[in-house]
Amino acid sequence: MNDNNEHICIRCGSPTKISNITVRQSANPLYPITVTQYRCINETCQKDTDDKQAELLKQRLEREEKSKKNHLSKKVEVSA
Ligand SMILES: [Zn+2]
Secondary structure (H helix, E strand, C coil), X not given: CCCCCCCECCCCCCEEEEEEEEEECCCCXXXXXXXXXXXXXXXXXXXXHXXXXXXXXXXXXXXXXXXXXXXXXXXXXCCC
């Protein structure tokens, strides 16, 4: 059990630092999901990762918003 050992960036091999720890609800409320985010100390690599994650997050939120709206009112048409 060496989970707390330093993590190595899988992209460039640089050491990483913990940047954020988020607890999310999972399907089972008794077992929330803990998400630990690591930042690569290589700024170029980290920026690339940030950009991709931001894009993925944006897409996910947009999908969630759409499905929420669809759920609340099926008459609402979302024009992209
Ligand atoms: Zn990296």
